[in-house]
Amino acid sequence: MSTGTPMGGASESQARADELVDEITKPSRLRGLSDWWNHLPRVGQWGFLLIAVAAAFALPLVNIPLVTTEPGNNWPLACAEMARYALVAIGLNVVVGQAGLLDLGYVGFFAVGAYVAALWTSPDSTMVHIPYLLTLPLAAMVTVVFGVLLGIPTLRLRGDYLAIVTLGFGEIIRLLATIIPALKGQVGFQQIGRPPGENADGNPVFANSEGAPWYWLTITVIIVVMIALGNLERSRVGRNWIALREDEDAAEIMGVPTFRYKLWAFGIGAALGGSAGAIAAGQIGFVNNQRFDVQMSIMFLVAVVLGGQGNKFGAIIGGALVAYIPLRFTAIAEYKYLIFGAVLVVLMIFRPQGLFGKRPHLLTFERRAHKRIANLADAPTSAPAAKEAGQ
Amino acid sequence: MNQWITFDWEALGANFWSATVDGLTFGGIYALVALGYTLVYGVLNLINFAHSEVFIVGAYAIVFTLTSLGFGPSVPNLAWYAIAANLLLAVIFGMLAAAITAFIVERVAYKPLRAKGAPRLVFLISAIGMSFVIQYLIFVWRGPNPEPSVIMFKNEAIFDIGGTLIYFDSILIVTAAILMMVVVDQFIRRTKLGRGIRAVAQDPDTATLMGVNRERIIISTFVIGGLLAGVAALFYVMKVPSGVLYMGGFLLGIKAFTAAVLGGIGNVRGALLGGLLLGLIGNYGQILLGSAQWTDVVCFVVLIIVLMVRPEGILGSNLGKVRA
Numbered sequence: 001m002s003t004g005t006p007m008g009g010a011s012e013s014q015a016r017a018d019e020l021v022d023e024i025t026k027p028s029r030l031r032g033l034s035d036w037w038n039h040l041p042r043v044g045q046w047g048f049l050l051i052a053v054a055a056a057f058a059l060p061l062v063n064i065p066l067v068t069t070e071p072g073n074n075w076p077l078a079c080a081e082m083a084r085y086a087l088v089a090i091g092l093n094v095v096v097g098q099a100g101l102l103d104l105g106y107v108g109f110f111a112v113g114a115y116v117a118a119l120w121t122s123p124d125s126t127m128v129h130i131p132y133l134l135t136l137p138l139a140a141m142v143t144v145v146f147g148v149l150l151g152i153p154t155l156r157l158r159g160d161y162l163a164i165v166t167l168g169f170g171e172i173i174r175l176l177a178t179i180i181p182a183l184k185g186q187v188g189f190q191q192i193g194r195p196p197g198e199n200a201d202g203n204p205v206f207a208n209s210e211g212a213p214w215y216w217l218t219i220t221v222i223i224v225v226m227i228a229l230g231n232l233e234r235s236r237v238g239r240n241w242i243a244l245r246e247d248e249d250a251a252e253i254m255g256v257p258t259f260r261y262k263l264w265a266f267g268i269g270a271a272l273g274g275s276a277g278a279i280a281a282g283q284i285g286f287v288n289n290q291r292f293d294v295q296m297s298i299m300f301l302v303a304v305v306l307g308g309q310g311n312k313f314g315a316i317i318g319g320a321l322v323a324y325i326p327l328r329f330t331a332i333a334e335y336k337y338l339i340f341g342a343v344l345v346v347l348m349i350f351r352p353q354g355l356f357g358k359r360p361h362l363l364t365f366e367r368r369a370h371k372r373i374a375n376l377a378d379a380p381t382s383a384p385a386a387k388e389a390g391q
Numbered sequence: 392m393n394q395w396i397t398f399d400w401e402a403l404g405a406n407f408w409s410a411t412v413d414g415l416t417f418g419g420i421y422a423l424v425a426l427g428y429t430l431v432y433g434v435l436n437l438i439n440f441a442h443s444e445v446f447i448v449g450a451y452a453i454v455f456t457l458t459s460l461g462f463g464p465s466v467p468n469l470a471w472y473a474i475a476a477n478l479l480l481a482v483i484f485g486m487l488a489a490a491i492t493a494f495i496v497e498r499v500a501y502k503p504l505r506a507k508g509a510p511r512l513v514f515l516i517s518a519i520g521m522s523f524v525i526q527y528l529i530f531v532w533r534g535p536n537p538e539p540s541v542i543m544f545k546n547e548a549i550f551d552i553g554g555t556l557i558y559f560d561s562i563l564i565v566t567a568a569i570l571m572m573v574v575v576d577q578f579i580r581r582t583k584l585g586r587g588i589r590a591v592a593q594d595p596d597t598a599t600l601m602g603v604n605r606e607r608i609i610i611s612t613f614v615i616g617g618l619l620a621g622v623a624a625l626f627y628v629m630k631v632p633s634g635v636l637y638m639g640g641f642l643l644g645i646k647a648f649t650a651a652v653l654g655g656i657g658n659v660r661g662a663l664l665g666g667l668l669l670g671l672i673g674n675y676g677q678i679l680l681g682s683a684q685w686t687d688v689v690c691f692v693v694l695i696i697v698l699m700v701r702p703e704g705i706l707g708s709n710l711g712k713v714r715a
Contacts, residue, residue, distance in 0.1 A: 168691035338527035344520025
């Protein structure tokens with residue numbers, strides 16, 4: 001019985017390499033946007049990024065008709081939710097998209113983060129209280145511990161076993177929140193802390209009903225995370241993740257310590273999920289055991305798959321869309337799980353790479369290599385011709 | 392204040408035998424659902440995440456059939472043979488509904504991907520999507536609440552062994568589970584289709600070269616899994632009359648999968664062993680730890696431990712290695 005890739009052909013890796021060269025060297029075919037982007041000089045890229053970031057920061061303030069979620073849902077709050085989903089999707093993308101580990105219990109980490117924020121800031125908790133902003137790194141640290149504790153026994157398992165074990169993990173966290181009295185089950189925690197600061201009228205800046213400040217906080221976190229992850233992806237860690245995802249056996253043979261790098265991905269993904277959970281707890285101001293169900297895990301997965309596994313910009317778009325669509329089109333909000341489930345099936349059949357497929361981003365010095373391959377492709381006949389002339 | 396976790400060995404000792412009977416009963420249900428996972432896994436090397444929904448569709452069909460036959464929340468006032476005939480009719484509808492669902496799942500979520508030779512992750516994600524779609528189709532149709540419970544017969548104690556009462560439903564379920572297992576086992580070992588299933592499980596390419604129609608084998612495994620899930624659904628409705636809701640398959644599905652892994656996934660006899668064992672472990676754990684909610688936690692922990700220590704399960708995990 002074949003155990004590796006059950007449906008794979010023999011010359012699959014060769015085909016993949018050809019595809020890669022093809023994709024880099026044929027700039028015009030359906031790759032307009034990303035090609036245009038790759039051919040921009042660095043300064044130009046930074047310029048456009050700055051404009052994009054500025055636009056992102058302005059988002060809750062501009063209430064564009066037709067795009068806005070009002071009157072059904074408050075637009076700044078909707079923005080905050082979109083940003084939160086985007087952060088979660090970035091984190092899950094590290095696990096699913098980069099390292100190729102199907103995690104169906106991601107909501108477990110999200111829940112742990114939310115409970116960390118609740119336990120250390122809510123007056124309902126008997127724990128030591130700390131300022132809210134400190135709970136974000138604390139939530140990240142605690143969830144890393146959970147991620148590693150779950151990862152050590154399970155990451156040696158094959159992909160589909162891992163999927164079902166993580167599914168179980170998400171449920172265990174939810175059940176424990178119900179069973180353990182200190183976590184207060186359905187009663188939950190109220191008045192969870194918020195970042196400091198008051199408006200002129202004496203109301204807190206980060207009030208639960210104010211979406212915009214929370215949105216700005218979240219996208220600030222996202223920007224920091226994106227820069228850090230971008231560097232990580234171009235480092236040895238990132239290359240090892242890609243090797244892992246593309247072919248675990250081959251990676252192992254080439255000397256990649258696969259288990260260690262899976263654990264890395266799992267831990268980083270967990271940390272991001274935890275931070276997002278802590279932000280969610282602060283913004284909503286209330287945490288109980290009712291919200292962290294398996295449906296949420298699947299929605300997170302939809303965000304990553306829709307955006308494009310392995311593409312962190314795609315993950316942002318995917319996360320924002322998954323949050324935005326039910327808020328904007330309130331008529332179909334009731335059917336959102338049905339719709340997004342169907343989206344998963346349809347995407348897998350017709351466009352498994354998602355809206356924005358991952359770039360063939362295998363090389364550390366990608367730009368330089370890109371130019372070199374492109375130059376080679378421009379003069380394809382010259383090298384053999386010269387050889388013949390020499391003989 | 393009652394404790395949230397206890398290690399109540401006394402309670403376990405006092406209820407040991409009734410917990411055993413109950414555990415075996417649930418174990419029989421797990422085993423029948425586990426067979427569906429095991430067969431598909433043996434042939435395709437993939438977890439069919441939508442199998443829990445195949446099961447719950449069967450349960451809905453059974454509840455609807457019984458309700459339209461006049462069964463309700465009270466014990467029916469019928470002769471035993473009339474009840475038996477009604478239940479037989481219901482289980483046939485349940486098996487049909489589940490098998491049709493399994494067929495649709497295979498056609499929609501697996502076949503197009505197989506044709507394209509997609510990687511494993513893609514299959515898993517599409518199966519999860521399919522499971523979600525079925526769940527929420529039921530949700531949209533029937534709403535969030537469970538169906539009104541249906542009582543099939545007056546559940547009387549048949550034996551009294553040293554103070555432990557053994558009820559009729561327990562005997563029925565465990566016997567039926569073992570019987571079904573023998574039938575499936577012999578079917579895999581002796582029939583032509585069974586030989587085809589074993590061949591595809593062993594080596595799909597060679598089997599195809601030898602003239603086995605692989606697509607037909609795959610679809611048959613899904614349908615057989617669905618038929619068995621329909622039988623399991625009858626017992627589930629019998630044992631948990633208020634458990635037929637859109638999410639009802641999900642937790643049972645994970646437990647059944649755990650049972651399959653515990654016994655050795657891809658192994659028909661292993662599914663029975665794993666199911667019965669898991670039923671026992673879950674029930675003992677629940678009494679020992681003092682709350683019914685611990686059952687699921689205990690089962691998940693068992694799954695993780697089995698996968699860590701002996702991922703091939705107790706009886707080993709190869710459908711292809713079965714000898715005729």
